[in-house]
Amino acid sequence: MSDLIKTFLDQKDQLWQALLQHLEISMIALLIAVMIAVPLAIWATHHPKVAETLLQITSVLQTIPSLALLGLLIPLVGIGSVPAVIALVIYALLPIFQNTYVGIDEIDPSLEEAADAFGMRPIQKLFRVELPIAMPVIISGIRTAMVLIVGTATLAALIGAGGLGNFILLGINRNDTSLILIGAISSALLAIILSALIRLLQRMSLKNMLISVGVLIAAIAGGVGVQSLSKPVEQITVAGKLGSEPDILINMYKDLIEQDNPKVKVQLKSNFGETSFLFNALKAHRIDIYPEFSGTVLETLVKDDSTKKLSEQGTYLKAKKLISQQGRMTYLEPMNYENTFGIAVKRSFAAKYHLKTISDLSAIQDKLHGGMSLEFINRKDGMVGIKKAYNLDFPIKSMQPSLRYEAIKKNDINICDAYTTDSQLRQLDLVTLQDDKHVFPPYQGAPLMNDDFAGKHSKVVDSLNKLKGKITAKQMQEMNYEVNVQKKSAAGVAKTYLVQHGLLKAGE
Template sequence: MTELLNTIATQKSQIEQALWEHLSLSFWALVIAMLIAIPLAVLLKNSRHAGEIVLQLAGVMQTIPSLALLGLLIPLVGIGSVPALIALVVYGIMPIYQNTYSGLRSVDPNLEEAATAFGLSRWKKLTRLELPMALPVILSGIRISLVMIIGTATLAALIGAGGLGTYIMLGINQNNNAYLIIGAGLSALLALLMSALLKYVGASKKHLKQGIVVATLALVGFGGWRGWSSFQSKSEPIVIAGKLGSEPDILIHMYKDLIVNDDPHAKVELKANFGGTSFLFRALRNDQIDIYPEFTGTVLQSLVHDQRSTPHDPVKTYQRARRLLKQEYDLTYLKPMKYQNGYDLAVTADFAKEHQLTRLSDLAKINDQITAGFDPDFANQKDGYLGLKSAYSLNFNQVKTMEPALRYQAIAAGRVNLVDGYTTDPQVRQYHLKVLKDDQHFFPPYQGAPLMKASFAKKHPQVVKSLNKLASKITEKDMQEMNYQVTVQHRKASQVAHEYLVEHHLIKK
C-alpha cells in the first residue's frame, strides 16, 4: 500500500494524463459506435433478413482478437489513436446494434397499427412510439458497449495511443504491482462509474434530457478546446517518443532538457512508453514523432536489410547502422552514448561463488546443473540461446521460458539459477546478481543514439547539436543506477535525468 501511495504521489500528473487519454478514447469510440449502430438498426428494423445479416457480420467482427485487429489496421492507418479508435468502434457496434434492433422489433404490433390508424408519419411513429419503448433496451446495449470499450482500450497502449494500459504494460514489464493496480484499478473504476452514469440517465425522461444536454456540452466544449489549442499553437512541437520501460523514459527526458536548455523557446512534447521498436520506427517514418532513442544492434538485426553478421566492434556496428539507415530510409542516426544495453546472462552471487563462475565459457562445465529462465524470444533466436549453445558448447539441463518480468523473480525465489537480461537492468543490483562476462564477444554491441529523419536534422541543426552532447556519455553503471532509481525507488524519470545532466555539466541548473 505504501508503494502504491508513493507511486500515485510521484506520478500524479502522468496518471491524470493516462486517465484522460483513456476516457477520451473510450468516449469518442462510444459516440461513433452509436452514430453507426443506432441509425443502421432503425433503417433495417422492418427488414428481418437484412437485419439478421448485419447482426451476424457485427458478431463476426467482434470475434476477431483485438491484437490481431490492431495488427491488421497498422499497415492501413499507422499507429496511435486512429487504429485504436477504429478497433474500439468495431467492438462497440454489436451490443448497441443488437439491442436497438431487438428493441425496435419487439414493439407491440397492435401499438404500431394504432399509431398508423391515428395518421402518424413514419418519423413521428419512430420518435414518439418505437424509440421511447425500445429506449431501456437500447441504453442497456450502450452500457454493455461502453464497459467493453473501456476494458479493451487498455490495449491501445501497445500501439502508442496511451491510456491506462500503459501502466498495466509497465507493471508487467517492470514487475511493479503498484503500476498494475493503478492501470487495472482505474480502468475497472472508470467502467463502473460510466455504467452507473448511463443507468442514472436511463432512469427517467428528465435524467435522459439532462444526460443529452451534458453530453452535447461536452462535445462542444471538447471541440472548442481542441480548436482553440490548435489556433494558439504557433509552431509545431518537437515530438520525442520512447519505448516501454524506465530507460527510454530517462533518455527522452534527457533529450528534452538538452534541447530546452540550449533553446528556451523550443516546444518539446514527450510520448513516454509509446510502444515497441516496430511501432516507433513506423511512427518516425510517418512523421508522427520526430525523434526516439534506438540501439545499434537493434538497427542491424531488425530495422535494415543486412544479411551480414553484426560486427563485434561497437564503432563498426554504429557506422554500418548509420549508413544503412540513411541509405534505405533517409534517416539520420546521431552519435551513440558510451554504454551498451545488450544481452547478458546472470546468476546469483552465491551460485557464482560456489561454481567459480565469472565468464560465459565457465557454464559449459556445469551444463547438467543449470536450470535457466529465459525470455521466449531469447530462448529461440540465433543471437540468443540457440547461438550461445554453439559458441560456448552449452546444453543446459532445463530451460524454462517465461515473461521478461518474471525471470528475476524466478531466480530470486530459487526456481531457476540462470537468467537472461540486459546489461543495464536495475534488477541486477536489486537482487545482487553476478553478470557473466561474454568472453567470446558473442552478443552484438547495443549502443543507444537519437534517430530522426534527415529532413528534420537539416531543419533543426541546433537540436542535433544539443543531442550530440550525450555522445560517448553515460556508462553502464550510470544507466543501471538511474534505472534502479526509477524502477525500484520509484523516482520520476524527469528528475533522475535532470540530475544526471546537471551533475555532468551538460545543462545548467
C-alpha cells in the same frame, strides 16, 4: 497503503493527463460506435435475414483478441490513437447493435399497428413510438459497451495512444504494485462514473437526450480544437521503449532540447512499445526521435548480409551508414556506455554448476528452464543466434521483460535474458555469462530521427549531441536502480545527471 498514497501524490499530474487521454479515446470510440450501430440496427429491423448476418459478424469481431486486432491495424493505420479507437469501436458494436435491434424488434405489434392507424409516417413512428419504448434496452447496450471500452482502452498504451494503461505497463515494468493499482482503480472508477452518467440518459426525453449527446460531441471537438490552438510554436515528439532506461534517456532529450530551444515544446511518449513499434512510428512521422542502439539498428532495422564482427565504433559507423541509405534516417553520435544483451543466472546457480560462459550451459541443458522477452526470443542477435552458435535447446517461456526478473527471483525459472545495465542484475545478485562466441554485437545508444527532421532542426541535433561520449555503464545502471528500486522519477533522475555533469543549468 502509504506507498499507494505517496505514489499517487507523486504521479498526480501524469495521472490527470492519462485520465483525460483515456476519457477522450473512450468517448470518441463510444460515439462512433453508437453512430454506426444504432442506425444499422434500426434499418436491420426491417430486414431480419440481414440482421442475423450482422449479429454474427459483430459477434465474430468481438472474439478477436485485442492484441491481435491492434497488431492487424498497425500496418494499415499506423500507431497511436487511430488504431486504438478503431479497435474499441469494433468491440462496442455488438452490445449496441444487439440491444437496439432487440429493443425495437420486440415492441408490441399492437402499438405498431396503432401508430400506423394514426397515419404516422415511418420516421414519425420511429421517433415517437419505437425509440422511446426501446430506449431503456438501447441505453443498457450502450452502458455495456462503455464499460467494455474503458477496460479495453488500457491496452491503447501498448501502441502509444496513452491513457491509464501507461500506469499499468509502467507498474509491471518496474514491479511497482502502486502504479498498477493506480491505473487499474482509476480505470474501474472511470467506467463506473461513465456508466452511471449514461444511466441518467434513461430518465431524459428523447429530445433532451439528443441535445445532451450533441453537447458532448461539441465539447470533445472543442477540446481538440483548444489543444491544437494552444500548442506552442512547435511540438517535438520523443518516444522510448519499455523500461526505465529509455524513460530516463528521453527525459534527458526533453531537458536538453527545451533548454536550448525555448520556443519548442517536447511531448514524451514513454513505454511506447518494442523496437518494431518505435521504428514504424518514426518512419510514419508519428514520432520525431527515439533512442536506439547500434547493434539493434544493424541486426534488426537494416538489411546487412555481412557476418563480420565489428568493434563498437565499427558497428556504430556501419549502422549509421546503412540506416541513412536504406531508411533515410539520421543516427546521431552515441553515448559512452554499451548496453548489450546478456544471459543471466543467479550467482548461486552459476557457482553450483561452475558457469562462466554461455558455452558452459551445454553441459546442463536438462536443468535449464528459461524465461525471456518475446523480442529477444525472436531476434537473430538474441536467442535465435544463441541457439545456433552454442547448440542450445532448453524450454523457454515468453515473458514481459520485468516479469522474467520476478520469475527468476521466485525460482520459477533459472535463466533469463538481460540488458547489461539493468538494475535487477544488482538487485537480485544475478551474473551475466560471457558471450564467448560473440553472438551479441556492440550496443551503443544514440538518438534516431528522419533525415528531413534533422535537416530542419540543426539546433535540436546540437542539443542531443551533447550526450556524445557521456554516461558510463555504471552510471546508467545506477540511474536504473534509482528508478526501479528507489522509486525515483525518471524525469528527476535524468535532470539530476544533466545538472551534475554541466549539461543543464540548475533550475531549468
